[in-house]
Each structure stands twice: as C-alpha cells, then as structure tokens.
Amino acid sequence: LQRPRHQGMAKNTYMRWRLPLVCLLWEGAMIVLFGVFVRFGTEADAHWEEEKREMNLTSDIENDFYFRYPSFQDVHVMIFVGFGFLMTFLKRYGFGAVGFNFLLAAFGIQWALLMQGWFHSFKDGKILIGVENLINADFCVGSVCIAFGAILGKTSPIQLLVMTLFQVTLFSVNEYILLNLLHVKDAGGSMTIHTFGAYFGLTVTRILYRPNLEQSKDKQGSVYHSDLFAMIGTLYLWMYWPSFNSAISDHGDAQHRSAINTYCSLAACVLTTMAFSSMLQKKGKLDMVHIQNATLAGGVAVGTSAEMMLTPYGSLIVGSISGIVSTVGYVYFTPFLESRLHIQDTCGIHNLHAMPGLIGGIVGAITAAAATEEVYGKEGFIKAFDFAGVYQKRTPSVQGGFQAAGIVVSLLMALVGGAIVGGILKLPIWGDAAAENCFEDDVYWEVPEDEESDVYHMHNPDKPASP
Amino acid sequence: LQRPRHQGMAKNTYMRWRLPLVCLLWEGAMIVLFGVFVRFGTEADAHWEEEKREMNLTSDIENDFYFRYPSFQDVHVMIFVGFGFLMTFLKRYGFGAVGFNFLLAAFGIQWALLMQGWFHSFKDGKILIGVENLINADFCVGSVCIAFGAILGKTSPIQLLVMTLFQVTLFSVNEYILLNLLHVKDAGGSMTIHTFGAYFGLTVTRILYRPNLEQSKDKQGSVYHSDLFAMIGTLYLWMYWPSFNSAISDHGDAQHRSAINTYCSLAACVLTTMAFSSMLQKKGKLDMVHIQNATLAGGVAVGTSAEMMLTPYGSLIVGSISGIVSTVGYVYFTPFLESRLHIQDTCGIHNLHAMPGLIGGIVGAITAAAATEEVYGKEGFIKAFDFAGVYQKRTPSVQGGFQAAGIVVSLLMALVGGAIVGGILKLPIWGDAAAENCFEDDVYWEVPEDEESDVYHMHNPDKPASP
Amino acid sequence: LQRPRHQGMAKNTYMRWRLPLVCLLWEGAMIVLFGVFVRFGTEADAHWEEEKREMNLTSDIENDFYFRYPSFQDVHVMIFVGFGFLMTFLKRYGFGAVGFNFLLAAFGIQWALLMQGWFHSFKDGKILIGVENLINADFCVGSVCIAFGAILGKTSPIQLLVMTLFQVTLFSVNEYILLNLLHVKDAGGSMTIHTFGAYFGLTVTRILYRPNLEQSKDKQGSVYHSDLFAMIGTLYLWMYWPSFNSAISDHGDAQHRSAINTYCSLAACVLTTMAFSSMLQKKGKLDMVHIQNATLAGGVAVGTSAEMMLTPYGSLIVGSISGIVSTVGYVYFTPFLESRLHIQDTCGIHNLHAMPGLIGGIVGAITAAAATEEVYGKEGFIKAFDFAGVYQKRTPSVQGGFQAAGIVVSLLMALVGGAIVGGILKLPIWGDAAAENCFEDDVYWEVPEDEESDVYHMHNPDKPASP
Numbered sequence A, B, C: 001l002q003r004p005r006h007q008g009m010a011k012n013t014y015m016r017w018r019l020p021l022v023c024l025l026w027e028g029a030m031i032v033l034f035g036v037f038v039r040f041g042t043e044a045d046a047h048w049e050e051e052k053r054e055m056n057l058t059s060d061i062e063n064d065f066y067f068r069y070p071s072f073q074d075v076h077v078m079i080f081v082g083f084g085f086l087m088t089f090l091k092r093y094g095f096g097a098v099g100f101n102f103l104l105a106a107f108g109i110q111w112a113l114l115m116q117g118w119f120h121s122f123k124d125g126k127i128l129i130g131v132e133n134l135i136n137a138d139f140c141v142g143s144v145c146i147a148f149g150a151i152l153g154k155t156s157p158i159q160l161l162v163m164t165l166f167q168v169t170l171f172s173v174n175e176y177i178l179l180n181l182l183h184v185k186d187a188g189g190s191m192t193i194h195t196f197g198a199y200f201g202l203t204v205t206r207i208l209y210r211p212n213l214e215q216s217k218d219k220q221g222s223v224y225h226s227d228l229f230a231m232i233g234t235l236y237l238w239m240y241w242p243s244f245n246s247a248i249s250d251h252g253d254a255q256h257r258s259a260i261n262t263y264c265s266l267a268a269c270v271l272t273t274m275a276f277s278s279m280l281q282k283k284g285k286l287d288m289v290h291i292q293n294a295t296l297a298g299g300v301a302v303g304t305s306a307e308m309m310l311t312p313y314g315s316l317i318v319g320s321i322s323g324i325v326s327t328v329g330y331v332y333f334t335p336f337l338e339s340r341l342h343i344q345d346t347c348g349i350h351n352l353h354a355m356p357g358l359i360g361g362i363v364g365a366i367t368a369a370a371a372t373e374e375v376y377g378k379e380g381f382i383k384a385f386d387f388a389g390v391y392q393k394r395t396p397s398v399q400g401g402f403q404a405a406g407i408v409v410s411l412l413m414a415l416v417g418g419a420i421v422g423g424i425l426k427l428p429i430w431g432d433a434a435a436e437n438c439f440e441d442d443v444y445w446e447v448p449e450d451e452e453s454d455v456y457h458m459h460n461p462d463k464p465a466s467p
Helices: A018-037 A048-054 A064-089 A094-120 A131-151 A157-181 A190-207 A213-219 A224-246 A253-279 A288-301 A312-341 A349-369 A378-385 A396-425 A449-459 B018-037 B048-054 B064-089 B094-120 B131-151 B157-181 B190-207 B213-219 B224-246 B253-279 B288-301 B312-341 B349-369 B378-385 B396-426 B449-459 C018-037 C048-054 C064-089 C094-120 C131-151 C157-181 C190-207 C213-219 C224-246 C253-279 C288-301 C312-341 C349-369 C378-385 C396-426 C449-459
Strands: A038-040 A126-129 B038-040 B126-129 C038-040 C126-129
Touching: A018 A038, A018 A094, A018 A157, A018 C253, A018 C312, A038 A094, A038 C253, A038 C312, A048 C253, A048 C378, A064 A094, A064 A131, A064 A224, A064 A288, A064 B064, A064 C064, A064 C224, A064 C253, A094 A126, A094 A131, A094 A157, A094 C224, A094 C253, A094 C288, A131 A157, A131 A190, A131 A349, A131 C253, A157 A190, A157 A396, A190 A288, A190 A349, A190 A396, A224 A253, A224 A288, A224 B064, A224 B094, A224 B224, A224 C224, A253 A288, A253 A312, A253 A378, A253 B018, A253 B038, A253 B048, A253 B064, A253 B094, A253 B131, A288 A312, A288 A349, A288 B094, A312 A349, A312 B018, A312 B038, A349 A396, A378 B048, B018 B038, B018 B094, B018 B157, B038 B094, B064 B094, B064 B131, B064 B224, B064 B288, B064 C064, B094 B126, B094 B131, B094 B157, B131 B157, B131 B190, B131 B349, B157 B190, B157 B396, B190 B288, B190 B349, B190 B396, B224 B253, B224 B288, B224 C064, B224 C094, B224 C224, B253 B288, B253 B312, B253 B378, B253 C018, B253 C038, B253 C048, B253 C064, B253 C094, B253 C131, B288 B312, B288 B349, B288 C094, B312 B349, B312 C018, B312 C038, B349 B396, B378 C048, C018 C038, C018 C094, C018 C157, C038 C094, C064 C094, C064 C131, C064 C224, C064 C288, C094 C126, C094 C131, C094 C157, C131 C157, C131 C190, C131 C349, C157 C190, C157 C396, C190 C288, C190 C349, C190 C396, C224 C253, C224 C288, C253 C288, C253 C312, C253 C378, C288 C312, C288 C349, C312 C349, C349 C396
Parallel strands: A038 A126, B038 B126, C038 C126
Antiparallel strands: none
16 A cells, blocks of 8 residues: 555646545535524424414425425435446546535535525525425536546545535526526426536636547547446446426326436437447447546437426427437537547546537426416416416516527527636646556555556556565 | 358257348337327326326325335346246357347337237226236246247247247237136236246147157256356246335235235245155265256246235245145156157246146135235235125125136146147248257357357267367 | 365364254244244234224225235345345355345344244234244344344354344343333334344354454455445345334325435435545545445334434434544544454444444433424324323433443343353354455355356465366
8 A cells, every 4th residue: 555656747636635625625515504594494494383383284294305305315325326427437436426426516516505595595694494404405516527527537535625615606597597587497407417517617627628638539438347337337327317396396186297208218219329329430439438438418408398298209209309309419429529629528428418408498498488377277287387476467479588598598598607717727736647647546546456457457467566 | 150050950950031121020010009199197107297197196206116126126027037047047049038038028018008008908998007006917928938938949930920920919818808807816926927828838838749859868957057047037036036026016015015024935935845855866966957947836826925914934835845846856857748648848848837826726715705894904814815896795705706716717828829830830931940950049049159069079079079 | 165274273164064953953943933923913814804993994905905015025135135235245255145134034023023022012812923023033033134234254153043042132121111111212222233233243242252353364365355245234224224214104294204314314424434534544535345234233223213203314424423423433443343343343343333333322311302292292292202192291301311322232231232142152962164264255155156267366375276
C-alpha cells in the first residue's frame, strides 16, 4: 500500500484536508439550516391525530405516506443503485462511480430539501416536509446524477460537491419557474430533470474540456464483469421508472396512468434499441453500451406526458422513437460531439437524457395542447391540468404553448448555469486528476492490490507487475 | 475489434438485418394493435373522478393501484433482474442471459397485454388495462423466461422472439381454459406459469437437440464471480416470491395469506436444499447450482395453494418436500434427461419449475378438495373459490377434480405447443450458433477485449492470447 | 473437482452427514411446532370478511397488509441481499457470505415466528401470525446476521445454525423484557437488534479466538470486484433503512416520521464518513471498508428515536456523529480490539452496530425524556409512548430512565448469552476450519476451477497452478 505509484502526477490530487473540509462544512451548514427551517409536515407530525379529525379523515391509510412511500423507495433505488451502478461500466472506475454518486446524492438530497422547501413547502417561516418532499429531493438529485454522467472519471469529489451545491440551487429555481410561474406539468421531469440536468452537464464538460484525454483511452472501456455490474443499474432504472414518473402525480387515476404509460414506453424502447444496435454495427452484433442506456430513453421521453391521456399506443410510439434516437446518438452523435464540439460525454448523457428529454418536453406540449374535455371528462380535465384559480380560463393550446416555453427556459438555465458552474470548477484548486489518470479509481481510493495488478499488467507493459 | 475470430463458424449467425427486421416488425404490429384495441381501464382513466362517484368510493386509496402496485413492482423485478441474473451463472453468457431475457420479456409483456386482454379485459371492442393487467403480462412472460432457461446459450435472439410470440399466445389460451372454462384457482401460477412454461421449454429443447454440444462443455460451467451474479437473481426471486403469489389474489385476507404461506414455504425449502446438496455429494460440500435454484422450488410449489387456507405448517411441509425433490433432480434427473431422453436443460428448469410446478398443482387440488365452510367461514369459502353464479353449487371435491384437470391441460398444451414451436425454431433461418459456439456471448455481442482473453487463454490453449 | 487439495487440513470439516442432519432436524422441529402452534391471524384468515364487519371496517385497504407489506419487502431485501452481499467483500468468501447468511436467516425466521409468537401473539393456545410477525421475524434474524459479521469466515454452517437457534431465543427473551416489562420504545431496534446482536457476536468471536489467524491474512482482504459486490449490500441497506425503522411503528404519522428521520440521518452519515475516511488516511484516499459500513451507522443510531419527534435536524446531528464514530472505530478500535482484547471482528460490527447501537439507545432515552405534550400534542404524546393502561402515569423522564435500563439489559443479555453460546460453539464437534483455511469458500463449497486458480496462483506461489 505504500508503493510510490502516481508520484509523477502532474496535478495535486491530495484530498486529505480539502475533501474533509468541504464535507464537514457542507454538512455543518445543513445542520444549521435544518435546525432553523425544517420541521415535520402535518402528516408526519405527532399532532396528526388532531389533524386527522380536522381534515375529517376516517383512517390512517389516508396519510400521504401510504400513497407515495412505495414509489419513493423505488425512486430512491434508482438514484443510488440505478445511477450508481449504471456508471460502473468503466473497468477501473467502479468505486468512483458508485461511491461519488453516493456522496453527491447524499449531500444533494439535504440541500434539495431546503431549496425546494423554501419554494414549495414554506409556511410560517418553516419548511414542512413529508414523503413528497423526499421524492422531490431525490428527483432534484437525479438531475445531478445525470450531469455527473458527462464528467464521470474526470473530476474530483470536491468538484462534484461544488457542482451539486450549485446545480441543486439552479434546479430549484428552474423548477419554480416552470411549475409555479409557467404553470407547466412535468411530473416525471422530462424538462426539469432530464433536459436541464443533461444540458447542464454537457455544458460543464465542455468547459472542462481536456485535450489530452486520449492518454487514458485504455481505461475508458469496460471489461466483461463491469458491463454486468452496469446492467444492475440499467435494470433497476428500467423497472422502477414507472414509479419515477408516477411518484408525485395526483392520487388515483393519474398515478395509475403514469405507471402504465411508462411501462409501455419502456417496453417498446427495448425493441427499437436492440434493432438499431444490431443494424448500426457492421457485424450486426449488439453493443452493451446501447442496451445499458438507450433502453431507458423511453422512460425519459414520457416524463412529462405519462400522467396525461397519452394512451398506451401513444406511449409505444414515443418509446419506439426515443430508443432509435438514443441508439443513433451513441453511434453517430457522441463521436461528433467529442471531435467537433469538444464535448467529452463519458456516459453519453446526450443520448440518454438530453435528446429524449427534449422529445419528452415536446410530446408533453403536444399532448397537453391536444387535450379535450371529451377525452378527460369535465372534472378530469380540470384536475389533470390544474385549471383552477387564476388558471381557470387557460385552454389546452395555451397550456401547450407554456409547456413549450418550459423546454426553452430549462435549456437556457442549463446552458447559462452550466457555463458559470463549469467556470468555477475549472479553477485549479479542486484537486482533479491529470488526463493520464482519469477513469482510474486509484487516484482517490484505496484499491486492493491483486486484481489491479492484472489489469495494469495488461495495459502498462512498461510498469513492473506488483509482487 | 476486427479480429477474425469465429470466421470458421459452421453456421450463419449474422444478425444485422434479420434481428432488426424482426424487432421492428414485432414492435410495429404492437403499435397498430394497441392503437386499435388498448385503452386505459376506468381506474387509470381521467374519468375516474366520475367513476369514483358512481362506485361510491370515498377515497382515491380505493383505486386498485394502491392494492397492487407494490406487488407489481416486485414481480417486475423478479422477471427482469430475477430471471435475468439467475441465468448469468454461465461464465461467458452473462450478456446473453440478462440481455436476451430483457429483450424477450420487453416484447412479451406487450403481446401478453393484448392476448390476455382479449380473453379477460375486452369490453365494447376495447381492451381496458390497469395495474392487474401489467402483473398478468409479467406473469405470462415469466413462463417464457422459464422456457428460456432450458435453451439458454443455444438459441439466437430471433428464435427467442419467435418463441415468445407463440408461447405467449399458447399461454393465454391455456390460462383462459383453466381460469374461465375449468374455473380453476391458480393465483401464483403453479400450473399456468411453471408447469406450462417448463414443459413447453423442455419440449422445445428436446426438438432442438444438439448431439455435439459437448464441444462447448468448457463454457457450460460457472466462474466464481458469475456464481455471485447469479445469486442476485436467486435472492430477488426468493425474497419477492411472496409478492408474486399474492399479487393478483383477492384484496384483503387472500393477499395477506398468500404472502405468509409463500414466506413459510420458501424458508423451509432453503434448509432441505442445503441438507440434500451436502448429502448427495461425496465430499459433503454445498453446490451453488442447488442453492441458486432449488431454494426457489418452495415458491413454485405453493403457487396454486398459497391463497387457500394451506396453513403455515402446510407451507413448511410443501416447501421442505419441494427443496428435496428439486435438489435430487439436479443430481440425478438432469444427467438422465440429457443422456437418455436427449433433453439438454441448461438451467435445470425441470428441477426448479417442472416438478415443483406439478407438486404445486397437486397440492392445490388437494387443498381445494379439503376445503370446508368451517375452516373458511361461510362467506370466506364462497369468496376464496368464487363459488358464485354458475359455480354456486360446485363442491370442494369437484373443485379439486377440476384443479387436477388443470394440471393435465397445462401439460398437454405445453407438450403439443412446445413440439410445434420447437419445429418452427428448428428451421435453418433463425441464425442460431454452431455447437462449438454455444454459451458464448461473442457470437451475438460486442464483448470487451481484455478479460475475455484471460478466459480464452485458459480454455483454448491453442489460440494465441490477444495482444 | 477431484483434486486432493486440503487433504492436509488439521481439522475435520467434512459436512456430509452432520450438516444435513442438523438442517433436517431443525426443519422437522419447525414443522411439528408450527403444526401445533401457528395459525393465520384474523387479517390473513379466510374469516376476515366476518371480522371486517365486526371491526366495522369499510374497506379491505384497512387490512394491515396494506400498511406494512411494502416495508416488509424492503426489510426482507435488507436481511437477505443487504447483509448477504455486504459480507461478500472478502475475496474468496462470497459463497459463504451470501449462502450461509441465506441458510441461517431462512432457519432463523421460522424459529423467530415461534419464539416471538409465544411472547407476543399467543391467544387460546395458538400463535396468530400476520405481516407484522413476518417483519419482526426478519428483525430478529437481523441481529443474527449482525453477529455473523463478527465470525464471518471462521465458522462452519453447523455452528451458524446452532448459534441462530440460541440467539433467536435470547433475542426474544430480551425483546420481551424491554418491550413488555420495561415498556421501552425501540421500533428500529437500536437496542434489541443492534446493541444486542453486536455485543452477542463480539462475545462469541472473543470466545472463539483463533491465535493463528494471521495464517489466512492474505484472504481477509478484498479484490476489486468483491468490493463492488459488497456495495450492492451497502446500498440496499442504506436505501431501505427508512423502511426498517418505520416498518412496525404505529400507523400514520409514526411510520411517516420514522422514515423521514432515518432518511435524514443516513444522508448526513455519508458525508461525515467520507470526510473522516479521507482525513484518517495519510494519503487522503477513501477506504471502501468505511464507505461500505460506516455510511450505515446513521440508520442504526436513530433506530430507537426515529419514530419520536427527533426532528430532521436532530437526525442530521445523530447521523453525523455516528458516521464519525464508526469510521474512527474502523481505523483505531478494530486493530485495538484484535491485538489487545483478542476480539477478531471480521466485518467490524463493533463500529457499525455496537457503538452506533449504543448511541441509538442513548439518543432514544434522551429524546423520550425530553418529550412534552406541547411538542407531541396531547393525544400524540399518549399514542407515541403508549402511556395508557398501567403506564398512564409514566412521565417522559421516567420513560427515559427505562429506555436507559433497556440498553443495560440488552448489553448484559448479549454478554452473558454470547459467552454461553460461544462456549457451546467451541466444542470440537461442529466442523469449523483450521486457521489457515479460514475465509476460504473451498472448505464448504464446490468452487468452480478457473478463476480460483488465478487467485491461488497469486498468493500461494508454492502451489502449482491447476491444469
């Protein structure tokens, strides 16, 4: 463990004081802010018995906990196991993928509880939280996990914590603009989570462009078992996506419908992904990169419209298209983005989140614009789009226009925000690794000796194998 | 990536145009048929508000979504992660195990929504779907995953898609005969899913018999880590089986009881499996094949009876027996089936699904025949067996007889259907691999270089290691 | 498979007759005892329809199944996948970790249903079980899984079954004393599960002290992929811990609150763990052992208080502290315990369960003592602490005292019980391995050949590689 490997590194990646400092500072701030602001909402507070009487509820089962907790847990798994393991496909960055995702998400959910709380759950000077807040915090962090995918392997844990701080903040502002000012529907977050998260991450990675990244090209691939680990992430994202898109929908039919639409879209997406993965490769073989990622595009692409009356066949169509677009993206766009636009996108989030996110926003706008009282029923129509109060007179086509505006706002917030945050992350104080040490756990992690030696042995023939 | 490996293959496994064609054709058909037939059921439709009033429901929590969605998600995990990872035990077929299972299941659930919909949810020319349909579609596909286990590693993805098309169709017909014509109870699918799926798969693999399969014998085993990946599949199947057997049971006590019976049966099964795994091996060591598979037989064997008053100790007995039968099967029957009957059963589905499925059918028949009003209560008795309408006069012993008939029908459907489908799959147009390339991901997948070389290096000493 | 490896073993680890005998004996006893005692509770019995009328319930959704089943499944995953995979970090003990955990837990839950049933669900000579009993059985087994962590790799499966038999018994007695005699609150089991389980396991491993364990030092570490497998366990424990701590809390606000407190505590714990993991290592690198374990301490440490009005910021504080204590424990205490006190703690349960369990007990005592009617509301106060019947006059400070007494009782039970059971396990009849064969699957498992040879090749250069 005392070998002098990496002594020759060009950059200072020594984390000993910097990482603890940032972690403890961030956590200390959370404690203080939670102490000042965060309290239990009425359904989680011990006064619930009295509340129940006031709200005329006859049973504890009416507590929102029972409507949303199973979905919450599925979303939780998507954030930590889904995103975490999806990114373990790199042969020597599994610890970083799972571990840094764990770190940034654990911080992000705390900060998101505060940020989203101030915007949406603030009452008499306190943020009142319940299970829906936990889901929303996980959602918000989902957009950070997406952005992480673009810079995977090229950033220090400190950079990730800094990015999380800023991105959660911007996410919450953007979400507020969309949901509250534009009165846009986006329960599964095609715009707020995917479009915003992906273009934010792509902008950051553009700013952090590393011209010599081919020095670590040999570590940018997968090995057999790392591809299987990644499939754990893929499948959990795929299976639980119906919960993701329905988690914060209205009780009853909306949650039910969101789950069905997402289930259908994802199923269709698998078939078109497999088709194009084989078709776009000379030898006609399937590529695990596509299976791991493009199969999920169907979930992204119905994120806005799943709770609307998209209908099952509409979902199949959207899912089919997004699988094709995403797979084509991996084959043609990713190399183009890297060579021409200098956007180095480790996980291909442009294909999995950016383009399908845009599709999702557009499909949502169209579906909203096409809504009629006949299809939704009179009450259902008002409930589905929340056309009450000041929005009582809004028509479907106007709603469609606002939905489209939501896409544009999300894009602008992502590009401007990403540029600023990218600039901050470019400062030479955060301890990121040199180009030749990217995609390498050994920089920030204690790595067990023996298997490591195998891989090194293979790729660095000039380096003597460890004893 | 351009190495000429496998140039000498006897068979044409080139997928480039065939696989995309089949995938896109299948998916296109789904879109058209969904467009014509599939709509949201009342509990997922935006008209739910009006429906609620008509049905006199006071709360959204009465939506079937909240009764069944958590179970649905567990079943979903069993199909995609459970079956998918269970089959990754092969050292070089992990991509095919997880990936092809993903492909066939994603197609199968769409086709099953249609087939089962026409039989069970057809109203005014439309199939009305809700969460129960999603569960049933997953169930139906479960039987295809089972059959896949018998032919794992020996078939092309096209063959799997063709098999799925036919098997889902036959499954739905068989299910209709059992549930609607014979009025049989089979909530956990001992007969409809396991017996049917397993004997169907065994017949198919018999028809596809490969006399020279020992040419790929070295790849039919596991390696240390592939056995651990398989345990992920095993444990998720084992843990979520109580959800599987209770997912479509009647609301209330029936769901509750199914979960308890299954929990008990599975717990007992683990102990007898461990006992016999050690006992049947000269050196007394435990065999991962048994632990990965036979421990699950207890879930299969209470599939029919779990929602009945089997009682916890009855479940322990059934679970104990099925663990023994299954383990003995792996040690003695599988080699016998292969050498004498030319049934090459890659995963041993005869031991995990066929025999325990038969046990399950028989236990169900006996439990039904032994039912009394005393044990069930007057109302409970009628509710449990749905002895209403035209079945008002059916007695427990008659019900037991019909249950037994259900086993026979399932068997016949499986054998006849499997023979026909096996014949179709034998046509030399589907791109299956030659015997020496079976159990080898490299045929249909882009496989990363380096780890591969290790394994090859070990088994094919005549082949030079890759550079 | 017929190589004479391990012929020279000093100890007889031959399991062929002993393991089957114990398994079948244990399971036979379960069947008999279940037959005599265990029946369905009213909510799982077919008489539920009548019961519903009597209890004036208007809907099946009021069945406890729907309040607790999702949490039950999460807990189930924690026990089998969580604990099982967490322990796969050892390079050559993955089968034993997952497999023996599977075996002992499958037996343990049956025995726990009986033991806890006699104490808590006994009515008219029968134990009436429902979903809450299943959760409690899993909880009880959780304490055995914890103890298993201390002796991992050093014990035979028979020893584990014997230990499980005794530990479940003692757990149930201790739980009865705490919950029924002391009227202590401990929904997440900081005292009953973690403190008891950990000190029990530590005492057992002290009694079983192996002076020559450094002979298998090379197998006590991890390899790259085994660390990733372990992270599956870690993340499932971490994600589902909110379900664990809320699973048996009162319906409504208490379940809701428990989940929120646990979510907060765990999030904070990740940041302090990362901080101290980096800080305590010269090179400032993160250590997977800490990330895999200490990140979970926050869940242990709010086990008692999560359902109380701990408040979110209180949870952050408790989580932060426990992450620090646990990480410091791994760096300083574990080596100390081993060298000075001869406590060989394979998984470091002292750091993950013992110390955080004590913190949890203390935090629970303080939170209870600090409770006021103002904070809880009049009804909420009585409901939260069950200050009814004979406990009507108990004050918060008295409750705090009893909570503290619960810690002491749990500790004593663990130390005395662990000493006795350790003594029993020391008998030379259970087939444990010699020191040089510890942490080695090959002793009790059929291990596939090839990857094995790699590892051996590396560590035992004097042993010829297998052909």
